[in-house]
Amino acid sequence: MSRFALEGVHVLDFAWVGVGPITTKYFADNGADVIRVESAARPDVLRIGPPWKDAMPGINRSQFFASFNTSKKGITLDLSKPKARELAKRMVPWADIVVESFTPKAMRNWGLDYENLRELRPDLIMLSTCMQGQTGPNALYPGFGQLMSALSGFYYISGYGPGSCTPPYGAYTDFIAPRFSAITLLAALDYRRRTGQGQYIDMSQYEAAMQNLAPALIDYFATGRVLGPRGNASARYAPHGAYRCADEDGNERWIAIAVAGDDQWRAMLTALAADSTDRRFATASARIENAAAIDEFVGSLTPVHNAHDLTAKLQAAGVAAYPVENCVDIHQDDNLEAFGFWHWLEHKEMGPSPYEGLEHRMSRTPGTLRSAAPILGQDNDEVFREMLSLSADEIEQLKKEYVIF
């Protein structure tokens, strides 16, 4: 048995920024050969995105890029040049899968669209992923994940109440769509194995993100009800929210608590060394109805407690609770540690830095972060020599012509 799940699978990866590279990362970390095609003429936006090594920007200093491109090889081709496009085409017969994530017209303009590439490899599977899909009036929408999170409704349902809008951190939808594109590619690969047939996949980040909003959309179409921001209120739990705990080392500390049913309510009171005879809190439905009052009540009790100690007490009593962790905390978290989540990888220019590991673990063919992301053009010589049989002189000449660039 091979060591990795996808050993022998070949992916030619023209994708950039978030969704495409995260999709192919699933393949790379699981043993597929993934070759990222980039260009210094128009670098991947993430190569200049923070955080950077020592807080100093640079094309090979971005952890943002590094994290999404582990276990991949990197070559450079300036696809605006015909010779570069010819070289790219010569790589296509090698590829089981081609992935790209430009705005829809780019690959067509270069003659690298599916119709052209399938002539070079008839059973090719090709995925195009972009903001709003390959067709439709807004197909050329220029955007990125943060804006897509606003357009997809996630900003609107994030806030303290009507009129408030406090978005989730980062490009939220960038972390929804890759699972949909990865499973579609894996399923298409299996289909091809059974039928010999490849195909083209048009993925819209917008449409993938909608899957995580489905109940609210179905509800709106049926009843006109618009889901709005409502803080941490829940229709199932009360209390339900984040409550201030004792500061530690000058940092504010909070604990998340979710209480369901009377037993948990009483257990929570005991853990907090408190009692309540407030009639508004007498039953589960009354507590949910009086969530604002209950938040105030719980919030008045928690500040004397240490968030970690209180978590232990509440969890021992069967109440769902956890410290609200910041980015320092998650690196010291015992549960992530036990899962072996963090990886320190040596990057050619950044040196060692911490990488997020895989979100799952397989017993027989576990994936892993095999190497840090390539610096720009890191594998040019190897790939062009071995895959396209170019001589050292030819490679040198193509570099001089800024084809390999």
Added chain:
Amino acid sequence: MPSELLRGLRLLDLTDEKGALCGKMFADLGAEVIKVEPPEGCSTRRIPPYLEDIADADHCLYSIAYHAGKKSVTANLATDDGRAIVAGLAAQSDFLVESHPLGHLDSIGLGYDALARKNPRLIYASITPFGDSGPGKDYAWADIISWAAGGQMYLMGEEGKPPLQMSLPQAGLHAGGEAAVAMMLAHYPRQIDGLGQRIVVNMQACIVWTLMNEQAMPFLHGSHLSRTGVFFGSADARRKMVYECKDGHISTLIAGGMTFGNSTKALIEWMRENGLGADWMRTKDWISWVPGVFMEMTEQDHRETEELETTIQRFMLTMTKREIYAQALKRRIFLAPVATVADIAADEQLKARDFWTAVPHDTIGRTLTFPGPFAKLTATPIGSTARAPRIGEHSDEIYRGLLGLAPERLNKLRAAGSI
């Protein structure tokens, strides 16, 4: 019709809200997905809100959305017969996904080891809040707990106010999607050597992944972020991400450089056409203006950024989301409305792509509109989904067909409360 992609493969779905999306994804791709529920129905049948506030399983919006395309059987896992039936189904399945408390299914003979002895091909995924070995492996869970443990919550909200969760819980959806991908990854080597395996999905890790590498800030920048409300970036170089407009909010980001410079120029030009903004805004070389979020800004940078953001705010208040978005599309400005579900439902792009799909629900006597397929495939398109099953709707069909149980036996099991 679901896609032909995974036709012939069968998945047993023993999850609750921590993994319901997993089976939905497999069903959309054409696998047969059998949801195994206790006789009173899975807890996902009782998640508010309900359609028209009718609090029954058929009107539970969560079930309507995430059990669509599945079949439902009931089995009482507290009984020997119920457990034997599920083991029988697992012997004939390709995938099993579950989110029971850690070790529970092992303790009743439905863990991976027991099931794999009879069916070595089985791919078995367990969705866990905190993995399977840390001090929190048996911790009680709710969606907000993953949001807190994964670092998103700390970063959502405003300074001085509590950290926030979204109004539609998300962690269970991330975990379900992750389980689906992981199982398909494991399917690939199985097609070569016929062997399945065990997968553990970690929900806390799933949320850490949404942080866009903010996790590395302490190591690379020597600091970490706190809640920044509508701003993005570090305290000394923040950019406003959200602006009020006539009927809500829009989101845009002012920056320079090759990526953002042209968008900023186009926005300034548009404001100037409307008599807003200072001369310097138009003459400034935005393409070579590099200070970004997380980068050092001079006093002039701060002053200019603030003036620009104030101008944008004034301008946006004169228009609606729809008017602003239309212009942004035309002028290629990085901008999006803070859309409500109503805005999304009216969006011309989704309509033009035939995204919305009608799903007849004879169970409640109406047809509902669903988000459509998550991908468009040329050879094996994903079509419309079947409605969510009633609790145990397919018990007879599955138990007779797959397990060969006679009607009399089924009646006995039913009478005994096993199914």
